[in-house]
Each structure stands twice: as C-alpha cells, then as structure tokens.
Amino acid sequence: MDQNLQQFNSEDSEIKQPQVYQILRQAILGEQLKPGERLVERKLAMQLGVSRTPVREAIRKLESEGLLKHIPRKGVVVARLSPQDAWEIYHIRAVLEGLAARLAAEWITAKELEHLEKLIAEMEKAVEAKDLNYLNELNSQFNDAVYGAAKSPRLKQMISNLYDYIVSFARVGYSLPGRIQEVLSEHRALFEAIKKGDVEEAERVARKHVERSCECYFVRRALAEQEDAERLKKSRNYPHL
Amino acid sequence: MDQNLQQFNSEDSEIKQPQVYQILRQAILGEQLKPGERLVERKLAMQLGVSRTPVREAIRKLESEGLLKHIPRKGVVVARLSPQDAWEIYHIRAVLEGLAARLAAEWITAKELEHLEKLIAEMEKAVEAKDLNYLNELNSQFNDAVYGAAKSPRLKQMISNLYDYIVSFARVGYSLPGRIQEVLSEHRALFEAIKKGDVEEAERVARKHVERSCECYFVRRALAEQEDAERLKKSRNYPHL
DNA sequence: GGGAAAAGTACTGCCAACAGTTCTTTTAAT
DNA sequence: ATTAAAAGAACTGTTGGCAGTACTTTTCCC
Structure with a gap:
C-alpha cells in the first residue's frame, strides 16, 4: 500500500476506533489494500495519526467480519478469496436473500411497496441510458428496500456483511452480454411476487437471482483468466516489453 | 456475577486473550453472566489476573458475535434476546441448516454416512434409556457431522454461532411431551434424505426441523410464562412469603 | 564458498497510567 | 423540603513503552 490513507481530521475527544475501522474497511473493499497484503499496526497508527489501540481494535473487528485473516504473533493480512470461498458465500447469501424476500412478501407496507416500484421504474430508465454507476446505486437501494421490508435487522446485517466480501467482484457481473437485462427482469419478478404477497415465489426468485449472479x-472470472493467458502469450512474443 | 470466574493458571508467555475469551463465553452461555448484566473491564481483568487489554479484546470479539451489546462510553452488557430476536435467529438458522443439509446430501462420503448412521442408532438407545444429557450430546455430534459433510466451513461457523445464542433455551425444547420422539424421527428423515442424495428433500427436512424447534x-416459553403467572397469583395469597 | 550459530530487526501481546465522560452523591441556595 | 450546581466516583478510550517472539542479516567455523 502506498501509504496514502488520508489522516482524518482527528479533532480530539472523538472516538477514533470507528473512524479507523471505516478507513481500513474502505481501503480493503476499494482494494487499496490488496489481498494477501500485510497490515502492520504501528505503521497504520502512524499514518492515521493515532496510537496502536484504535487500529488494533479496528483490525480485530475487520478480522471477525472475515475481511482480514489473523495469524497469531505474526499479524494480519487482507483475506484472499478462493473460488471455493466465493462459491460458499454466494450460496449462503442466496438462502439468506431468499428468506429476506419471503419475509418482505409477508410484511411489506404499502409505502415500501410504492418505493420499490419507483426504484424499478428508475432502473429501467438507467438501463436505457446505459448509466452503469447509477444502476449499481439503484441496485443497492432496491436490495436495501427489500431487506428493510423484511423487518429483520439481523438478517439485513448478515446479508450486507456477506455482500461486502464480493462487492469488489460484483461489478464484473454486469459485463456479461445480456446480464443487465436479465438482472432487471429478475428484479421485476421479485417485485411482482412481493406485491402479490406470494412468499414461496418471492423466496424462489430471490434465491435464483443470487445463484445466477x-x-x-464464475463465467466472468474464467473469461478474465483466459484473457490473462492471451496477454501472457502475446507478451512472450515481445519479451523486451 | 459472584466473582467466581476461576483465574486460569496463567503461566506466562501464553497468549491470554483467547483464554479470557473462552472463559467469558462459557460464563455467558452458562448464564453465570445473566442477560442485561454489565461487564466491567477492570473488574474482570482483576478477577482473571490479567490487564484490561486481553479482556477488552475478548469482549470485542463476543460483541461481534452478538453475545454482548456495546454501548459507547458506557460499556457492555450481556445481550438479551427478545422474542422477535429468537424468531429471527431460528429462521435464519433454518435456511442455513437447510443449505448445509443440501450440501451434505451432495458431498457426503461413505465414511461420514456410516458415522451418521451410528449416531442415529445411538440416539435411539439414548431415547429409550431416557438419558437426556447423552441425547443432547449426540444431537450436537449429529449436527456437527452433517455440517462437516457439507464441506463448507463458513456455513458451519455461522450456524454454530447462531446456535450459541439460543443454546441456553434449547434445552427446554425437549421438555414438551412427544418432542423427543419427533426430533428423533426428524433426524432419521434427514439421514435418509442425505443417504439417498436427495438434495431437495434433505434441505426441506432440515429446514422444517429447525422451524419446528x-x-x-415459543410454546415452551408461553407455558413458562403461564407458570410464572400461576406462581405469582399463588404468592399473592401468601404475601408473607 | 557453504552452512550453522549469533546478533540484529520488526513486529505483536501485554501492561500501567492518563484523559475525558457519564452517572451519583453531596452541597448549597431558594 | 426542593431543586440546581458542584464535587466525586466509576468507567471507558487512548497512549506510549516494555517484553517476548518470529524473521533477517551477519558472522564465524568447516
């Protein structure tokens, strides 16, 4: 890491641990801290202008969330996701989101339903305008709205934790041809099921959606590897580069 | 808490944090530390014969697992489960155990299958002998065996964390008439489904099992409250007690 | 030179003390 | 007595430093 973690305006008498936590978290999710990279308490403390304690606690928290891996008496490194890990996480998310959708179909209010409908409409516009950033944002909002409607804070928390793991890869999902339309239609189907109050259907659709993701x-990942291999092959022809 | 947390034989040069963690964890699950009770870092540190740092880290870890609730600048208290919380946790566990069962049905080895079968047979014996403690132990082993067969360490971890929440209440589940037999037959059904490799059936059965639990x-809890009310009514007749 | 022992380095684990905040009790004024 | 301000007690959040451990480099012996 090129020690460019900004030092927050640490006006005294604020609790620093949560801020350190947020900064490190963003750094990991944003891949300024790369998988396998080692985090050194003292170094981070210096960079952030605090003592080791808040850094230490923030690290422990991130560790318990699984973003960092702790090796006793050695330190922590940014967790590296094996394909097996990714598969596991996606499938856990699938059943949890299924449950959330089911609960949402059962407990959603008229107001929340209306909000969902607006988001769907907005998403259609974003697809037409090919505004991928906005679409991503809407996506998050849609998910939040569904989980909120489920009235189950723990479930929401768990899903969002799992989501963070793969957020860095999630982007690539859209890059497959036709996937954007597919996602949109999956969301629409989920919305319809929730609207009807069809709990079974809502659960099935939500789960399927994550499984498709x-x-x-994995398709995207395989393609990326193939591309890498291509590049490697080419570069062999020009070894001076 | 009546400061009877045993001070572990802290021969130097051992890492203390994990030990403190275990002790506190057991104290919470064993209800020596009761829901709502406040944990004071200094006090615990004194009792355990260590400084505040390891205690602090253990507390933070327990907090992230949800066993403790942290109130900034105030401290932590043992988490208290509302009925809503319990419902949530059971239903999250239900879908996760469903997934575990599905994966187990897919990936179980002959050896693991054999082990499951032995456990089932043993459970039947325990039921006849009315040995509830042993039955509980076998139950845990059976669950562990299923989750192990699923080959998904993350899933196993998540389920076991959720299980801890309600482990203190789990006991009471058996006290309903006929529930023991029911549990046994549910386990047998799960075993059969896994044996057949019927993933759908395995998932359905496992999920249903947790939902029944x-x-x-809740039935047991309602009964307990009714009993409490009875007791209260009676005690009003003898106010001198 | 090559490999083993020894010194040096870099880091975590732990600690005691300080600072600031919240809650409780006392004190003082009405 | 009643209420408000002030002092005090009880904790957490944070700090820097010490001790011990794993890794790295150097030194020494063959």
Missing part, C-alpha cells in the same frame, strides 16, 4: 461471477 | 421454543 454466482454463475456469472 | 422454533415453534416448540
């Missing part, structure tokens, strides 16, 4: 993730 | 929990 998982497939796309 | 949830129902029993």
